[in-house]
Structure formats: structure tokens, C-alpha cells
Amino acid sequence: MDELRAQLRAHPSHTCPDREEHARWAARWWQLRRETDDLQRRVSERTNTVAKTFERICDLLSTLGYLTPDGLAVTEEGQRLRRIYTELDLVVAEALRRGSWQRLSGADLAAVVSALVHEARGDDVGEARMPGVEVEEALGEIGAIWREVSTLKVEHRLEPDREPDPGIAWMVHRWASGRGLEEVLRDGTLSAGDFVRRCKQVVDLLGQIAQAADPPVARTARRASSAVLRGVVAADRLD
Numbered sequence: 712m713d714e715l716r717a718q719l720r721a722h723p724s725h726t727c728p729d730r731e732e733h734a735r736w737a738a739r740w741w742q743l744r745r746e747t748d749d750l751q752r753r754v755s756e757r758t759n760t761v762a763k764t765f766e767r768i769c770d771l772l773s774t775l776g777y778l779t780p781d782g783l784a785v786t787e788e789g790q791r792l793r794r795i796y797t798e799l800d801l802v803v804a805e806a807l808r809r810g811s812w813q814r815l816s817g818a819d820l821a822a823v824v825s826a827l828v829h830e831a832r833g834d835d836v837g838e839a840r841m842p843g844v845e846v847e848e849a850l851g852e853i854g855a856i857w858r859e860v861s862t863l864k865v866e867h868r869l870e871p872d873r874e875p876d877p878g879i880a881w882m883v884h885r886w887a888s889g890r891g892l893e894e895v896l897r898d899g900t901l902s903a904g905d906f907v908r909r910c911k912q913v914v915d916l917l918g919q920i921a922q923a924a925d926p927p928v929a930r931t932a933r934r935a936s937s938a939v940l941r942g943v944v945a946a947d948r949l950d
Contacts, residue, residue, distance in 0.1 A: 764869070771867045775801070794923040797916050799827050799872050801860045802853060807924050811852045815845055817934035821913055822884035823849045824920070824935070826877040828912040831900075839877040842884035850877050879909060886910065887938040903943070910944040 724730055769782040777789035785793070792804040806812060812820055822842055841847040853875050861871035882899045886892070886906075896903060914936050921932040 767867045767869050771863060771869065774863060774867075775805075777804070791923045795919050797827060797919065799857070799875065802857050802872070802875065803827060803916070803920065804923070805856045805860065806853060807920070807928065809852075809856070811849060811856070812924075812928050812931070815849060815931060817931055817938050818884050818887040819843065819846050819849065820920075820928075820931050821887040821917065821935040821939050822846045822877075822880040823853065824913050824916050825879050825883040825909065826850055826853060826875040828916055829876045829879050829909055830873065831876050831878045840881040841877075842881050846880060846884065850875070850880065879906070882906065883910065883913060883939070886944075887935060889938075892943055907944050910939050914940050914944070 719725060724733070727733065769778060772778040772789065772792075773780055773782045775788075776786055777792050778784065779786060788804070788808060791807060792800060795803050797803060812823065815823065819842070823846060841850075857872070857875055864871045879899065879901060882895050882901065886895045892903065892906075896906060899906070901909065917932045917936040917939070921929045921936065923929075924932060
């Protein structure tokens with residue numbers, strides 16, 4: 712220790728009048744250096760994560776036929792998918808590819824689409840009422856497609872999508888069938904404002920479907936959109 716103290720006193724900086732200030736700046740420099748290195752490491756990790764996630768998504772899309780096997784080109788079905796930008800886009804695209812909605816009326820399709828945009832809050836969860844057999848069967852097909860897509864996502868180490876929620880299918884079907892707002896809300900769990908917001912989301916997704924679907928379903932989607940976009944929903948919409 713005596714030897715180390717002697718070396719310290721013999722150092723040229725020992726007699727510097729600004730020694731303590733320089734030491735504080737040196738400590739500050741090392742702190743900033745550690746923070747910078749940590750930020751660079753975190754950015755590098757995130758960049759690698761994004762790149763890996765992108766590769767996994769491309770592999771998934773190739774498996775489903777939306778990209779070519781080498782992942783370098785978009786297929787005809789991929790062109791359909793690019794017109795759909797909802798959270799459950801792959802479920803919608805698969806339903807269109809399989810012709811799941813060919814038999815539905817406008818009100819039926821609006822009810823089915825509501826399950827793809829609705830997400831119940833904790834106190835709104837309950838048994839969903841079905842407006843008819845056609846809607847119930849179509850929602851069953853949607854559930855099966857969602858399970859298939861979710862399984863594939865897990866296999867490709869991707870986060871699965873949330874499950875479709877048919878909680879307002881009954882309400883949307885009644886509204887699209889021309890019922891009044893008070894009647895539609897009477898037995899439902901949504902407030903008027905929440906219902907209007909959900910209806911606008913339904914209209915938005917129906918517009919995407921009209922752009923992506925084959926002519927029969929596209930026509931049904933346009934009819935469904937017009938049926939939903941009326942009254943307070945149309946008045947509250949900003950174009």
C-alpha cells in the first residue's frame with residue numbers, strides 16, 4: 712500500500728490543481744460510455760429480432776401460399792392478402808380463399824365480420840347469441856381457420872392472433888337488417904358509442920373484403936357495408 716501511495720504521489724497528475732474536476736469528468740465519460748454501449752447492444756438485439764421475425768413471417772406466408780416457396784415473390788393469393796390490413800388478416804384471407812362466405816346475405820356477412828373486429832372487455836364476456844344457422848356455421852368455420860393459422864404461427868415461432876369474438880354478432884345482424892338503435896341495444900352489453908365505433912370498424916373491414924374478394928362476395932360485402940352505414944353510424948362517420 713505504501714508503494715502504491717508513493718506511485719500515486721509521483722504521478723504527474725497528482726499536483727494538477729484541477730485534478731478533482733478532471734476526475735469527475737472522467738467518471739462522467741465512463742458512465743456515458745457504459746450507457747452508450749448498453750444502448751448499442753439493445754439496438755443490435757432488436758434489429759436481429761426484427762430480422763428474424765420478418766424471416767419467420769415470410770416462411771409462414773410461403774407455407775400458406777401467399778409467397779412463392781423461395782419467399783421472393785408475391786403469389787396471386789398474396790395479392791389478395793395485401794388488400795386486407797385488419798389484425799386477423801390471414802383469417803380473412805383464408806376465409807375468402809376457401810369460399811366460406813359465399814352463401815351469406817349482407818346482414819349475415821356483417822355479423823360474421825363483427826367477430827373479426829370485436830374484442831370484449833372483461834365485464835362484457837358472455838355467451839354469444841346467433842342470428843341464424845348460416846351465421847353460426849360461418850363463425851364455426853372462422854374459428855377453425857383461426858385455430859389452423861394460430862397453430863402454424865406457433866410452429867413458426869410467431870405470436871398467435873387473438874381469437875375471433877362473436878359477442879356482438881346478434882346486435883350487428885339486427886342493425887344491418889334495419890332495426891332501430893334502441894331495439895338493437897336493448898339486450899346487448901355495449902353502450903351506443905361503443906356500438907357505433909364497432910359498426911364503423913365493421914364497415915371498414917367490409918370495404919377491404921369488397922376490394923379483395925371474388926365478385927359474389929364482393930357484392931355482398933358492399934351491400935352489407937351500406938346496410939351497416941346508416942343512421943347514427945353514418946352521421947358519426949368522418950370521411
